[in-house]
Structures are given as C-alpha cells and as structure tokens.
Amino acid sequence: MEQSSYKRIVLKLSGEALAGEQGFGIDPDMIQSIADQIREIHELNVEIAIIVGGGNIWRGMAGSAKGMDRATADYMGMLATVMNSLALQDSLENIGVQTRVQSSIEMRQVAEPYIRRRAIRHLEKKRVVIFAAGTGNPYFSTDTTAALRAAEIEADVILMAKNNVDGVYNSDPSTDENATKYEQLTYLDILKDGLGVMDSTASSLCMDNDIPLIVFSIAEKGNIRRAVTGEEIGTIIRGNV
Template sequence: MTEQPKGQDDIQGTPMTRNTSKYKRVMLKISGEALMGDQGFGLHPPTVERIAREVQKVQEMGVEICMVIGGGNIFRGLQGSAQGMERTTADYMGMLATVMNALGMQAALEALGLHTRVISAITMNEVAEPYIRRRAVRHLEKKRICIFAAGTGNPYFTTDTAATLRANEMACEAIFMGKNGVDGVYDKDPKTNADAKRYENISYDEVLSKHLKVMDASAIALARDNDLPLIVFSLDEPGGFRTILEGHGTYTTVS
C-alpha cells in the first residue's frame, strides 16, 4: 500500500489547500429566506447552487467551514405560535424545516465535489449524523463542510443562537452572517430609509442598546461573552464571501 502524502486528507476528505485567509475556521449563518430566491417560498435550486459556489470559493482558500441555515422559507416557529399553535410544537416544526434546508445545501455542495456532513441536534440517523462535538471537529479537520441543523434541539431558541453556540463549540474565529440585499449593519432599515448609515464597526453592547436587528439578544450576548466577532455582509455579490475573508469588500464588524 502506498503511503498517503503528508498534508493530504484521508478517506472522503478534500486535499488541503494553503490558507490565504486571516481565519482558519468560520461559521456561515444564512437565513432560510436566502434559499428561496424570488419565488417567495421553499428552495430555489439556482439560488442554492449560487450560495454553494460561494462556499466552494472560500473552501478553496483552505478555510474550514461550519454552516447554520434558518428555516423561515418553509416554516417559522414563532409565526406558527402567533397563529395559535402551541409554541413548543411550532418550534420543533421550524427545526425540521432547517434540516430540509441543510439537506438541500448538502446536495448542492456535493454536486460541486465538496464533502459535507449534515449534523442534527435532533436524532434522525437515516438523514443526518447526531451532534457529537469531537466528531464534528474531526470532520472540520478533514476539510469537510459541517452543516448544523435542527437548531440547538430545544424550543425557544433561534438559529442565530444555534449558530453562535456551535461556533463557540467548534472554536470558530468569527461568525459570518450573510444577508440578502443588505451589506452590513445600518442605523435604520436601508430598504425603507434612503438616509440610513452603515456602521464599519460596532460593539455588541451598542447593537443591544440601539435595538438593531442583527441577531436575537441571546445570540448577541453569547457572542459578546465569548469575544466572538460577527461579520455582517451581503450574499448577493458574487465572490463577496471570499473577498471579505481576504480583507476587502463592504461589511460591518460587530465585536
């Protein structure tokens, strides 16, 4: 048997690439709505493929990638609860929606030749791995993309909190929050206010005190308490994710 060259991954891994980014390992958090394109509901395959290519460009830099995807394009637990559904049941339905999105993204990534693992906080062995921290870390070390699904596995917690929790557990160096149509954090909604001003840098405490809609308060507090920076950028610009990792582009840093 021929010995595998040093520095190359083993079975089902991806050959290692020299890291040209300031970050070794990052968390990419995107909303479920980012996957539905202009169709208003569900998954829009061309949009999913476009985002997968953005992830591919970053992995080619040698960056280890975690992902968390929301489920709002299929079902949003809080809205179900507001319409009279019992909150816990509604939240679990939302968690299942995130699993569907994770599987859709996995299919798009693997069509590009990237190795991925969908890791679910709710046990469903037929479609995803259960969450085991050490196993997930090993996947990242082997340059596999880990898509964390089903939130934290608990009701009353958003996927923002799940992304922040997993980012801390995986020792990510930053959370990258990809937005649709917004290239950072603004003092007011830029879609309805022409005079809205974008922050280059802002503290977590300012985000909380000014009630800026970046993440929910629990996620912001968890990131702040663990000194985990948040980079808010637009997913709309082709190559934008990679460009920002290279230190260029337009974005807001929350720290």
C-alpha cells in the same frame, strides 16, 4: 494567491437566502450559487461550518402568533432547517465538496447526530459541516445556534450572510432612504440600541466568548470570499471596537 484571514469559520445563512427571488421554498439556482461561493473559500483551505435558517419554509414565531403552541411551532422550524441543510449538502457534494450534516434532533437515516468532537474532526479533515435543527430546543433561534456552535468548535469568526441588506443600519434601508450603514459596532451597541442584527441571547453569547461577527450581503457573488480574505465588507461587530 489569495489567503484566508481565518482558519475556521461559521457561516450563517438565512432560510430566505435559499429562496432567491421566489421568496419561498428552495430555489435550485440560488442554492447552487451559494454552494459555488462556499467551494471558493473551501479551496482557500478554510474549515467551514454552516448554520441555515428555515424561514423560507416555516417560521415558528409566525405559527405561534396565530395560536399554535410555541414549542410545536419551533420544532417545525427546526425540521425546516434540516430540509435546507440536506439541499445545501446535495449541492455542495455535486460540485465535489465533502459535506456532513449534523442534526441536534436525531434522525439517523438522513443526518448524523450532533457530536462536538466528531464535528471538529470533520472540519480538520476539510469536510464542510452543516449544523441542522437549531440547538434542538424550542425558544432558541438559529442565530443563537450559530453563536453556540461557534463557541463550541472555537471558530475564529461568524459570517452572517444576508439576502436583502449589505450590513447593519441605524434604520431599515428599504423604507428609510436616509438610513446610515455602520462600518463597525460592538455587541453592547447591538444590545443597547436594539439594532436587530441577531437576538439578544446570540449577541450576549458572542460577546461573552469574544467571537467577532461580520454582517454582509450574499446577493453579490464573491462576497463570502471577500469576507474570508479580510476585505472590508459589510459591518464587523466585536466585543470592543
């Protein structure tokens, strides 16, 4: 019988992971595959919180680069994460996994407001909690949201599931055939070398709160379970190696 190496995790999904091969929007087959993988670890009695990006629908930075007000563009990105969160909630509940969406921007008709103590209570009752709408503030990424929520709920680890790479490399493996994958790193390495795993605010927050991060590919089914059960997968980042 497999056992989890962690009691409580934060799973960070990119919006692009929900788009599948179509590259934009929400692919029902892909989101169902992700939901099935989440159910696998839910059955291991893991407390699961999830943050989903919105890049498959809208990117605030892209809108800002084309002249849109940055705050407005970022708020639109937050709303995109709510759409993704609701889609993932629906897929999870269709396979029997109780799920709650908590939004940092209040929209009570579709999601609970984010309340830390309520979120922890849901987790203790083995409900999956999806944190939507980022931090509720412009200029902060969903990576920073993952770091912040992990600190707030005292998660044991952040699992960062990527859709196009299986760890952290010293250069882009899609363009450099000599790119080298790191097995372990520190947050200082990330910040010093500008490796682009997550933004500097998120990296600093994880480092300051001693939250380990595992970066791996979601393309291969079962990888979330492998990460949770302690298999060596992807790249692990800690305060100190």
